[in-house]
Amino acid sequence: xxxxxxxxxxxxxxxxxxxxxxxxxxxxxxxxxxxxxxxxxxxxxxxxxxxxxxxxxxxxxxxxxxxxxxxxxxxxxxxxxxxxxxxxxxxxxxxxxxxxxxxxxxxxxxxxxxxxxxxxxxxxxxxxxxxxxxxxxxxxxxxxxxxx
Amino acid sequence: xxxxxxxxxxxxxxxxxxxxxxxxxxxxxxxxxxxxxxxxxxxxxxxxxxxxxxxxxxxxxxxxxxxxxxxxxxxxxxxxxxxxxxxxxxxxxxxxxxxxxxxxxxxxxxxxxxxxxxxxxxxxxxxxxxxxxxxxxxxxxxxxxxxxxxxxxxxxxxxxxxxxxxxxxxxxxxxxxxxxxxxxxxxxxxxxxxxxxxxxxxxxxxxxxxxxxxxxxxxxxxxxxxxxxxxxxxxxxxxxxxxxxxxxxxxxxxxxxxxxxxxxxxxxxxxxxxxxxxxxxxxxxxxxxxxxxxxxxxxxxxxxxxxxxxxxxxxxxxxxxxxxxxxxxxxxxxxxxxxxxxxxxxxxxxxxxxxxxxxxxxxxxxxxxxxxxxxxxxxxxxxxxxxxxxxxxxxxxxxxxxxxxxxxxxxxxxxxxxxxxxxxxxxxxxxx
Numbered sequence: 177x178x179x180x181x182x183x184x185x186x187x188x189x190x191x192x193x194x195x196x197x198x199x200x201x202x203x204x205x206x207x208x209x210x211x212x213x214x215x216x217x218x219x220x221x222x223x224x225x226x227x228x229x230x231x232x233x234x235x236x237x238x239x240x241x242x243x244x245x246x247x248x249x250x251x252x253x254x255x256x257x258x259x260x261x262x263x264x265x266x267x268x269x270x271x272x273x274x275x276x277x278x279x280x281x282x283x284x285x286x287x288x289x290x291x292x293x294x295x296x297x298x299x300x301x302x303x304x305x306x307x308x309x310x311x312x313x314x315x316x317x318x319x320x321x322x323x324x
Numbered sequence: 325x326x327x328x329x330x331x332x333x334x335x336x337x338x339x340x341x342x343x344x345x346x347x348x349x350x351x352x353x354x355x356x357x358x359x360x361x362x363x364x365x366x367x368x369x370x371x372x373x374x375x376x377x378x379x380x381x382x383x384x385x386x387x388x389x390x391x392x393x394x395x396x397x398x399x400x401x402x403x404x405x406x407x408x409x410x411x412x413x414x415x416x417x418x419x420x421x422x423x424x425x426x427x428x429x430x431x432x433x434x435x436x437x438x439x440x441x442x443x444x445x446x447x448x449x450x451x452x453x454x455x456x457x458x459x460x461x462x463x464x465x466x467x468x469x470x471x472x473x474x475x476x477x478x479x480x481x482x483x484x485x486x487x488x489x490x491x492x493x494x495x496x497x498x499x500x501x502x503x504x505x506x507x508x509x510x511x512x513x514x515x516x517x518x519x520x521x522x523x524x525x526x527x528x529x530x531x532x533x534x535x536x537x538x539x540x541x542x543x544x545x546x547x548x549x550x551x552x553x554x555x556x557x558x559x560x561x562x563x564x565x566x567x568x569x570x571x572x573x574x575x576x577x578x579x580x581x582x583x584x585x586x587x588x589x590x591x592x593x594x595x596x597x598x599x600x601x602x603x604x605x606x607x608x609x610x611x612x613x614x615x616x617x618x619x620x621x622x623x624x625x626x627x628x629x630x631x632x633x634x635x636x637x638x639x640x641x642x643x644x645x646x647x648x649x650x651x652x653x654x655x656x657x658x659x660x661x662x663x664x665x666x667x668x669x670x671x672x673x674x675x676x677x678x679x680x681x682x683x684x685x686x687x688x689x690x691x692x693x694x695x696x697x698x699x700x701x702x703x704x705x706x707x708x709x710x711x712x713x714x715x716x717x718x719x720x721x722x723x724x725x726x727x728x729x730x731x732x733x734x735x736x737x738x739x740x741x742x743x744x745x746x747x748x749x750x751x752x753x754x755x756x
Contacts, residue, residue: 193356208553208583213703213725225629225728245554245583248479251499255401259382273554273583274496274516277356281349282404282501287356 186298188314190291193267193277198286199306200265202299202316203237205229208271211279212249220262238305239264240295243271250275254283266307268295268314288312325354325513326361334509342398342412345405346505350513353502359513366510367470367493368418369463369478370503372455373398375446376424377438394449402504411453411508418507419456419468421480422644423447424705426697432669433697433707455507459699460673462572462644464491467675472594477512479503481585482576482643482721488586490571492594494518497585517586523595524604525558525588527551532615536564538573539738542720543756544614545574547622549582551612558588558602561614566592569646576643577720619756626723626736630714630751634665637712638746639702639726640739641671642719647679649739650696654685656743657692663749667709668694671701694746702726716745716753 207228209215214224220235235257244250257263267280267287280287286309295314299305304317327335335351337344354362373394379401386396386408399405425435425443451457458466461480470476470493478484478495487493496516498506506512516522529551535544541563548557557578566589578584588596596602612618640653653670662668670689672680677698680686686696702708703725708715714733717723723736735745737753745751 191358194352213728223728225724226625243554243583246481246580248481248484248497248499250497251501255404255501256378259378271554272357274357274498274502274513275583278353278499278502281352281356282499 184318186316186318188291188293188295188298188316190288190312190314192309192312193287193289194280194285195310196286197306197308197310198238198266199304200236200238202240202301202303202305203229203232203234203264204240204296204299204301206242206296208242208245210246211244211251211253211275212247214246215253217253217256217262218260220257233262234264235262237264238266238268238307240268240299240305242296243269244273244275244279248275251278251282254279258283266305266309268299268305268307270294270296288314325351325359331362331511340412341409342403343508345399345403345407345409346508347511349404349501349505350509350511354513354515357513357515359515361514362511363475363514363518364510365475365477365506365512366416367468367474367476368416368503368506369421369468369476369480369483370418370498370507371421371479371500372402372418372453372504372507373446373449374423375442377442380442392449394446398504402501404501413454414507416507416510418454419458419463420447420450421458421463421483422461422701422704423459423699426699429695429697432695433700433705434710435707458673458675460644462673465644465646465676466673475512475518477503477506481579482572484585485575485579485587486571488517489575489588489593523586524556524606525602526555526606526609527557528608528611529557529559530611530613531559531561531563532613533619534562534564537738538570539718541570542573542577543619543622543626545577546581546626546720547614547618548587549578549580549584550625552582552584554583554585555609556586556588557584558590558596558599558608560590560599563589569649572643573719580721580724623736623756626720629727630733630735632714632733633751635714635716635735635745635749635751636666637709637715638666638668638742639671639715639717639722640669640742642701642703642717642722645670645672645676647676647683650676650680650685651683652739653743654688656740657688657747660692660747662693662746665749666746668692668746669702670694670696672696672698674698703729706730708732716742716751718742
């Protein structure tokens with residue numbers, strides 16, 4: 177194929193968690209994220225000791241992750257990120273729990289789950305991702321030609 | 325979501341503005357979960373109206389004369405409302421979990437008078453609004469013991485896992501906003517552990533090495549959480565002395581390294597009379613063995629960042645110590661003095677502290693150079709003695725959190741290892 181330079185777009189369909197539309201660069205982790213004790217809300221950085229994203233901030237990113245774990249402070253921490261201006265622009269996750277649902281609600285960022293393909297297989301760090309929370313649609317523009 | 329008449333009238337504002345805002349939040353939350361209805365709950369454990377300096381300053385523009393400033397925090401943060409509402413007394417059995425500082429020993433914890441004032445004002449607000457002030461992560465050791473099958477709405481992952489697994493009551497891991505809203509409405513989404521079909525085991529853990537001490541149970545819990553993440557493990561095999569304290573340490577560890585909210589131990593926990601009962605219609609998705617190799621690996625993971633054998637801080641009481649655990653420390657101290665290079669902090673609830681006072685344990689710990697503290701812990705309060713570089717801990721949960729929060733090294737071991745470290749100022753715990 178000769179269209180190597182042409183941006184490749186993939187669309188996934190899922191379910192609304194929180195409505196609204198947002199887009200941004202993807203930050204992807206196959207690991208679950210711990211809120212309280214795992215995230216510093218003041219800069220949006222992951223701080224969990226052995227996490228693959230340790231030291232990386234999700235501020236202004238589209239956060240693509242497996243799900244939530246750990247303390248019941250999850251929602252409060254993501255609530256704080258909204259107030260501190262460090263929240264991700266949108267969230268895409270695989271595993272629904274009360275922590276991640278309440279966290280997405282109070283962070284008030286467009287969020288989707290139950291996608292028809294595993295977002296962790298399709299989306300890579302740096303991809304440009306549009307999230308339409310109301311319709312549960314995720315549009316991915318690949319930045320690497322070899323991917324997915 | 326399908327709302328009954330009661331819920332519909334709350335949503336329409338017939339029970340007042342605060343109740344309406346609470347119902348709106350619960351509806352957004354229930355829809356995010358994909359829940360179809362609510363369940364009624366009257367047993368709620370949360371942290372209503374807690375304030376720190378960041379929150380207090382964030383909402384400063386709303387503090388006007390004649391307005392309770394905690395109504396501001398409760399409206400905008402707890403209820404995630406865009407509108408300031410007047411908060412009525414709660415109508416449910418709601419309790420306040422742990423807080424940020426010990427109101428008596430706040431100076432030892434390095435708190436400022438301003439932090440103390442904030443904490444006391446929010447406590448007074450919660451009390452005036454009908455919330456029971458337990459100030460502990462172990463409400464089940466301080467008078468709130470839900471009955472089998474009772475629908476609860478609890479925060480605090482270590483209390484949630486205890487509630488589901490050991491008591492057979494039903495709760496998801498709720499957050500501050502959902503518990504505060506539930507205190508006003510008595511409603512929580514009918515999701516997850518409230519439903520029979522979601523309480524069966526998903527993964528099998530075969531315990532092959534003997535697990536009997538509290539430290540053993542903590543390591544087994546940490547291993548279990550690492551393997552099953554947020555799923556529901558069923559344990560069989562070589563575990564012994566299953567008592568309240570061991571469950572407390574096992575569940576807290578499993579909830580921190582993974583997201584375990586319920587576990588079954590065959591022959592021990594109330595919904596696991598047999599292996600078949602624990603799994604119900606499910607088949608184990610994966611089977612794991614916990615033997616000597618896995619136990620050693622777990623200890624290594626917990627001690628991953630510990631290098632320096634000089635220990636300058638020993639913290640006990642995560643989750644909050646029971647009276648028996650305080651008694652054990654007093655007996656291990658045996659009248660000796662804590663090393664002058666080391667600090668010893670032990671955390672418990674106000675209720676257990678009162679009993680420890682009566683037994684003379686508080687004084688015995690003070691005589692040894694340590695201190696018995698209440699309400700909080702080092703991770704929750706984000707407080708360690710000034711200059712701490714290396715801590716020793718007997719809690720897998722605290723070991724999981726404290727180094728990440730405070731940038732220190734931490735050793736994990738038995739209570740005896742920790743007390744020895746406090747007395748000698750050196751870590752001498754054995755790798756299993």
